[in-house]
Amino acid sequence: NAGVTQTPKFQVLKTGQSMTLQCAQDMNHEYMSWYRQDPGMGLRLIHYSVGAGITDQGEVPNGYNVSRSTTEDFPLRLLSAAPSQTSVYFCASSRSGSSGNTIYFGEGSWLTVV
Amino acid sequence: GESVGLHLPTLSVQEGDNSIINCAYSNSASDYFIWYKQESGKGPQFIIDIRSNMDKRQGQRVTVLLNKTVKHLSLQIAATQPGDSAVYFCAEASGTQGGSEKLVFGKGMKLTVNP
Numbered sequence: 001n002a003g004v005t006q007t008p009k010f011q012v013l014k015t016g017q018s019m020t021l022q023c024a025q026d027m028n029h030e031y032m033s034w035y036r037q038d039p040g041m042g043l044r045l046i047h048y049s050v051g052a053g054i055t056d057q058g059e060v061p062n063g064y065n066v067s068r069s070t071t072e073d074f075p076l077r078l079l080s081a082a083p084s085q086t087s088v089y090f091c092a093s094s095r096s097g098s099s100g101n102t103i104y105f106g107e108g109s110w111l112t113v114v
Numbered sequence: 115g116e117s118v119g120l121h122l123p124t125l126s127v128q129e130g131d132n133s134i135i136n137c138a139y140s141n142s143a144s145d146y147f148i149w150y151k152q153e154s155g156k157g158p159q160f161i162i163d164i165r166s167n168m169d170k171r172q173g174q175r176v177t178v179l180l181n182k183t184v185k186h187l188s189l190q191i192a193a194t195q196p197g198d199s200a201v202y203f204c205a206e207a208s209g210t211q212g213g214s215e216k217l218v219f220g221k222g223m224k225l226t227v228n229p
Binding site: 031032033035040041042043044045048049050058059090092094095096097098099100101102103105106107108 | 123146148150155156157158160162163203205207214215216217218219220221222
């Protein structure tokens with residue numbers, strides 16, 4: 001997981017609270033993405049960005065907000081946490097035209113909403 | 115919507131056996147597929163990939179086969195080792211700007227290798 005840093009690694013939230021998951025990469029990658037992974041499931045795309053100032057929705061965007069003010073950072077905001085957002089969150093980054101072995105994933109952020 | 119899915123949720127094999135993990139996809143326009151391995155508590159780890167202009171690609175102890183006619187791909191692991199125990203996912207790169215910004219993952223299959 002070279003170069004993609006996610007914080008925090010673990011977080012417990014109460015329903016209705018807001019928080020931001022941080023993702024940073026130091027590889028000057030254009031592309032960054034956020035995924036969530038529920039138990040026994042594959043990763044699902046929440047939001048993605050193809051460059052600074054450009055973001056778009058993925059498969060499951062509701063309840064999440066993103067921004068990309070710099071190339072390095074791609075924070076994911078939970079506006080009003082719900083138990084359904086209990087999940088593991090992964091950030092990924094890559095260059096344009098990357099093949100699979102150059103898509104870098106962070107180590108994950110475990111979020112529990114009670 | 116389009117999806118990528120796996121046929122088998124679990125597979126248990128003996129050390130030294132060959133393992134085959136299958137995956138079906140539904141988007142006939144897909145042109146790039148990736149297999150990932152995920153160990154407990156970690157992020158996805160790249161294993162091998164294949165583009166739609168190929169039927170087969172080999173790596174170290176792994177082979178991916180792509181059958182576009184039936185929209186199916188498989189991952190073959192030769193001489194499976196205990197260290198291969200993990201959950202395996204296929205993923206389709208669906209982004210319009212190169213693909214890597216949008217991955218569609220299958221549900222995953224847990225491989226257990228018994229010594």
